[in-house]
Amino acid sequence: NAGVTQTPKFQVLKTGQSMTLQCAQDMNHEYMSWYRQDPGMGLRLIHYSVGAGITDQGEVPNGYNVSRSTTEDFPLRLLSAAPSQTSVYFCASSLYGRDYEQYFGPGTRLTVT
Amino acid sequence: AQKVTQAQTEISVVEKEDVTLDCVYETRDTTYYLFWYKQPPSGELVFLIRRNSFDEQNEISGRYSWNFQKSTSSFNFTITASQVVDSAVYFCALSESYSGAGSYQLTFGKGTKLSVIP
Numbered sequence: 001n002a003g004v005t006q007t008p009k010f011q012v013l014k015t016g017q018s019m020t021l022q023c024a025q026d027m028n029h030e031y032m033s034w035y036r037q038d039p040g041m042g043l044r045l046i047h048y049s050v051g052a053g054i055t056d057q058g059e060v061p062n063g064y065n066v067s068r069s070t071t072e073d074f075p076l077r078l079l080s081a082a083p084s085q086t087s088v089y090f091c092a093s094s095l096y097g098r099d100y101e102q103y104f105g106p107g108t109r110l111t112v113t
Numbered sequence: 114a115q116k117v118t119q120a121q122t123e124i125s126v127v128e129k130e131d132v133t134l135d136c137v138y139e140t141r142d143t144t145y146y147l148f149w150y151k152q153p154p155s156g157e158l159v160f161l162i163r164r165n166s167f168d169e170q171n172e173i174s175g176r177y178s179w180n181f182q183k184s185t186s187s188f189n190f191t192i193t194a195s196q197v198v199d200s201a202v203y204f205c206a207l208s209e210s211y212s213g214a215g216s217y218q219l220t221f222g223k224g225t226k227l228s229v230i231p
Contacts, residue, residue: 045218102219
């Protein structure tokens with residue numbers, strides 16, 4: 001049982017490049033979400049999904065896209081990377097939703113130069 | 114205004130001291146949920162506790178205890194006889210039915226960094 005996995009662990013991008021952060025869970029959780037963690041800011045919700053085919057925006061969605069074609073996968077796409085997107089990104093899943101325990105992935109540290 | 118305020122940015126204690134991490138929240142809902150998560154230096158986030166707004170009983174789990182007071186909108190976390198392994202950043206979080214412009218949000222505080230000195 002791998003839980004929530006994220007790839008890559010580290011990534012360096014140049015301004016304007018695009019990339020996809022991968023997130024997968026093997027717990028059959030319906031609810032998945034993406035957060036970014038910046039120093040002194042806590043975790044801020046980027047996008048979330050309550051099930052396959054359903055996504056919605058969180059607090060800081062600009063510059064990011066998501067899709068949820070399967071229950072297991074919830075990739076986060078950076079359309080045109082900017083230095084302001086330098087952050088640590090966490091994917092999380094929950095069996096019953098945001099009102100319940102979230103299981104977090106190990107995070108992806110992204111640097112945009 | 115912040116929905117979840119953790120006023121203590123950093124705390125240092127000597128091993129075996131007790132320490133309390135404060136969390137104050139703001140919500141218009143009558144039904145909501147509060148959480149504490151731990152982020153050790155390795156970086157992963159670990160769930161510690163979940164409390165719903167109708168259950169004001171304090172909870173104890175080993176050296177950890179939580180004090181939930183609706184009257185003061187606080188959900189404080191106490192570590193008794195702290196140990197070096199308790200060194201981490203601790204986040205308080207709030208899940209509410211209505212969160213204004215962004216629904217279905219789980220809002221985290223900015224975290225308190227606890228350093229336990231041997």
